[in-house]
Amino acid sequence: MKNFKFTANYSYDFTNSSQTVFYTPLIGDGQSFGGRGYKGSYNTTTTNFNQILAYSNVFGDNHHLSAKIGHEYYKYEYQYLAGQKTNFFNPNNPELDTVDKCNTSIATRQTITSRVISVWQTTTIAINITFLPLSVADGTSRFLDRWGNFWSVGAAWRISNEAFMEGTNSWLNDLKLRASYVPRVMKASFRNMTMPMCTRLNQDQYTVTWNGSELGYSPEFYGNPDLTWEKQKTFDVGVDFRLFDRGIRFNSNIFIRRTDDMLFKRPVAFSTAGRPYNWENLGAMKNTGIEFEVNVDIFNQSDLKWTVSLVGSHYKKPYCDITRRKP
Numbered sequence: 001m002k003n004f005k006f007t008a009n010y011s012y013d014f015t016n017s018s019q020t021v022f023y024t025p026l027i028g029d030g031q032s033f034g035g036r037g038y039k040g041s042y043n044t045t046t047t048n049f050n051q052i053l054a055y056s057n058v059f060g061d062n063h064h065l066s067a068k069i070g071h072e073y074y075k076y077e078y079q080y081l082a083g084q085k086t087n088f089f090n091p092n093n094p095e096l097d098t099v100d101k102c103n104t105s106i107a108t109r110q111t112i113t114s115r116v117i118s119v120w121q122t123t124t125i126a127i128n129i130t131f132l133p134l135s136v137a138d139g140t141s142r143f144l145d146r147w148g149n150f151w152s153v154g155a156a157w158r159i160s161n162e163a164f165m166e167g168t169n170s171w172l173n174d175l176k177l178r179a180s181y182v183p184r185v186m187k188a189s190f191r192n193m194t195m196p197m198c199t200r201l202n203q204d205q206y207t208v209t210w211n212g213s214e215l216g217y218s219p220e221f222y223g224n225p226d227l228t229w230e231k232q233k234t235f236d237v238g239v240d241f242r243l244f245d246r247g248i249r250f251n252s253n254i255f256i257r258r259t260d261d262m263l264f265k266r267p268v269a270f271s272t273a274g275r276p277y278n279w280e281n282l283g284a285m286k287n288t289g290i291e292f293e294v295n296v297d298i299f300n301q302s303d304l305k306w307t308v309s310l311v312g313s314h315y316k317k318p319y320c321d322i323t324r325r326k327p
Contacts, residue, residue, distance in 0.1 A: 005054045013046040022094035025087075035088030037096055040080060047075040067123045074116040083107040106210070144202040144225045154180030160241075174242040183233040201227050201279065222275045230281070233258045247300070252292040259285045289315035 021038040023030025030036045050072035058064050084106040085099045156178035159165060165175070205221040236255035242248065262283030270276050291313040299306040 003055055003057045005056070007052045007054070009048075009050050009052075011046075011048045013044075015044040017042045020094055024091050026091050030086075033086040035091060035099075036084065036086045037088060037094045037099075038082065038084045039094075039096060040082035042080040043078070045075075045077045045079075047073075049073045065123075065125055067121070069121045070119070072116075072118040072120075074118075076114050078112045079110070081107075081109045143227055143229070145228055152180065152182040154178065154182075171244055172241065173245055174240070176240045177238075178240070179235075179237045181233070181235050183231065219275070222277060222279070224279050226281070227263070227279060228261060228281055230262055231260050233260075247297050249295040250292070252290070254290045255288065257287040259283075259287075283320065285318050285320045287315065287318045289313060 019038070019040045019042070023033070023036040025031055025033070025035030050070060052068055052070040054066070054068045056064075056066040083096060085096045087099055088094075089098050156176055158174070158176050160168070160172055160175040165172070201223055202225040203223040204219060205223065206217045207220040209216050209218050234255055234257045236253055238251065238253040240249075240251045242250075261281035262285060263279060263281060264283050266278050266280050266282065268275060268278055292311070294310045296308045297306070298308055
């Protein structure tokens with residue numbers, strides 16, 4: 001097992017915040033209520049646990065094989081407890097316990113949980129050409145169809161190592177041509193802050209209401225069982241070279257990026273649909289651009305190093321179509 005390496009990472013983040021809001025009964029908005037006080041406590045917990053098994057070996061002089069397989073579990077939980085009361089006895093004391101014990105109070109408590117599970121694998125074969133195939137299975141608790149499979153492939157050709165390039169060794173130290181195609185899931189689609197932090201985006205969500213005399217419920221979020229992942233596909237081609245023993249280094253990249261099944265909130269007629277809107281996968285967007293970086297070593301001595309860098313990019317205005325469900 002000397003060529004294998006196992007790594008496990010666990011992270012836990014807990015954040016607590018509390019809030020006190022008090023409107024004095026003497027003036028302003030709280031005067032008509034005899035004072036109004038609000039207290040809340042909020043807990044946010046994030047857990048991330050991944051395990052990676054890696055294999056690496058060298059065969060012969062320059063044949064290298066490496067592979068990784070991993071599993072990742074992500075959990076987000078948000079809890080809050082809040083209460084509000086009016087008609088305060090002491091205009092300088094915002095504690096809720098100082099009001100009339102028979103005074104009507106409003107208290108709310110909610111727990112929101114979402115989970116993401118990923119299983120992935122990579123393999124790299126390095127001779128003069130490097131292949132980077134990748135397969136990923138992502139799962140989330142927010143969609144009815146929880147699992148999505150995604151893969152990618154790339155290749156890099158180190159041209160400077162070829163026999164026909166021997167005459168350039170005096171000034172060309174490295175020349176590499178690379179390309180990749182990466183279709184992947186847009187995880188931000190189900191963490192979008194314009195959408196509620198409900199557990200299930202495929203289900204209707206309701207909240208309990210109080211009209212002053214009796215309890216009831218009202219819609220909080222209209223779900224859609226057909227919602228699925230936003231997907232992004234990126235194709236890029238790049239050239240990297242190094243001249244004069246690392247004195248000049250150049251990297252460039254041309255890419256075409258396509259995003260499908262984008263989530264949009266589409267208004268609908270309440271009289272016919274029974275709801276004011278639907279979240280749907282009905283958008284598509286295309287981006288193209290070029291990026292480059294040039295680094296030149298003015299001085300590269302043991303006691304003095306000075307490098308000048310130039311970074312540039314150009315992006316074409318994105319094309320967006322929100323009328324096509326399946327572009």
